[in-house]
Amino acid sequence: VGLGILIAGGFGLALVLSVPVVMALAIVALYFLGRYFTLRRRMMLPSILLVTAFATALAAIVGSLMSVDNPFSSMYDLFGDARTNLMQHLVVCAVTAAGLVAWFRIFRVPFTMFLLGVTGAFAVLSIAGAAGDIAGTENPFDLLEGSTVAWGTLVLGLAALAGGIWFDMRDPHRLGRMSSSGFWLHLVAAPALVNTVAQTFLTMGPGLGYVLMAIALALITLLAVVLDRRSFLTAGIGYLIFLLLYVTDRSGEGRSWV
Numbered sequence: 001v002g003l004g005i006l007i008a009g010g011f012g013l014a015l016v017l018s019v020p021v022v023m024a025l026a027i028v029a030l031y032f033l034g035r036y037f038t039l040r041r042r043m044m045l046p047s048i049l050l051v052t053a054f055a056t057a058l059a060a061i062v063g064s065l066m067s068v069d070n071p072f073s074s075m076y077d078l079f080g081d082a083r084t085n086l087m088q089h090l091v092v093c094a095v096t097a098a099g100l101v102a103w104f105r106i107f108r109v110p111f112t113m114f115l116l117g118v119t120g121a122f123a124v125l126s127i128a129g130a131a132g133d134i135a136g137t138e139n140p141f142d143l144l145e146g147s148t149v150a151w152g153t154l155v156l157g158l159a160a161l162a163g164g165i166w167f168d169m170r171d172p173h174r175l176g177r178m179s180s181s182g183f184w185l186h187l188v189a190a191p192a193l194v195n196t197v198a199q200t201f202l203t204m205g206p207g208l209g210y211v212l213m214a215i216a217l218a219l220i221t222l223l224a225v226v227l228d229r230r231s232f233l234t235a236g237i238g239y240l241i242f243l244l245l246y247v248t249d250r251s252g253e254g255r256s257w258v
Contacts, residue, residue, distance in 0.1 A: 003033070003046055007053045011060075019064040023057040030054045038107045048111045051103055055115050058099045062092045086130040093123040110180035113167075117160050117188030124152030141199035150196050157192030160185045168227065183229070190231035194220060198239045206246070214243055 010029075014022035030050050037046040066088045097119045104112040128134050128148040140149035167182030168174075197220075201213035217236050224232035 003037075003049050007049070011056075014060065020061050023061045023064075026057045027054060027061075030057065034103075034107050038109060047107065047109045051100070051107070051109050051112050051115060054103055055096055055100055055119070059092050059096045062095045063088075066091060086126060089126040090123060093119050093126065104181075108177050110177050110184055112184075113163070113181045114184035114187060117156070117185065120156045120159070121153070121188075121192075124149065124156055128152060139199060139203050141196050142203045143196065143200040144203065150200070153192045153196045157189045157196065160189035160192065164189055164229070165227070174228075183231075186227070186229045186231045190229075190235040194232060194235035194239070198236070202239070202242075210243060210246065213239060217243070 007026075010022065010026045014026070030053055034047070034050050034054075037043050037050060097116055100112050100116050100119065103109070104116075125134070128140065131148045134140055134149060137145050137147045137149075139145065140147045141153065143150045143154065164182040164185035167178045167185065171178035171182070197216050198213055201209045201216060203209070204212070217240055220232050220236050224230060
């Protein structure tokens, strides 16, 4: 709570004074706070707060220097005209990602991997917003429509899955921070992959689409068991409930005892 108040005060000063200067000073302070709370005290929750503040401050600095509107927001208006600012937003994402990798090498905070995945998601949304694929498609997660969002989240999910497996293989007994880092990457991969695949089959409608969805959920369940990662099961629960309701409903009203 104390760190949260301190960081919020620093960000407030940045809005009143100068974003680049105050945020640069904040990053220096966050580094030394990280050395105390993360490397010396090994306190997880303060470490998560510090790395989140670091990523936000770094994105704010780069966004401010590149004149990106409101660097404290979601980096831009996803439904507006983002074509002229696409390169700026990608630079913000790239620099933030590089900073997170550097922070991870120094402090080894597993939550950093989740923030890295979120940064990748912002990059995907930036590209999709510039291409007009967010407001211009009926279902942005439908691969059959060729949406940039769908293919971007698929690539992001596969990359996060590969990274999670790599971390898991380095800590097969789940004893240290490598396994924890893999956990956060799987938390990014699961919704990205499951939602993209399931939404694609859901859009196809009853019949072949729902059968393919059931097969996909069965394969996802097998993957979750093999990896011993429940995030994939959690991401697919909603679609499983939908299929059970569809298969067992006989009232015609969309309700079922199941």
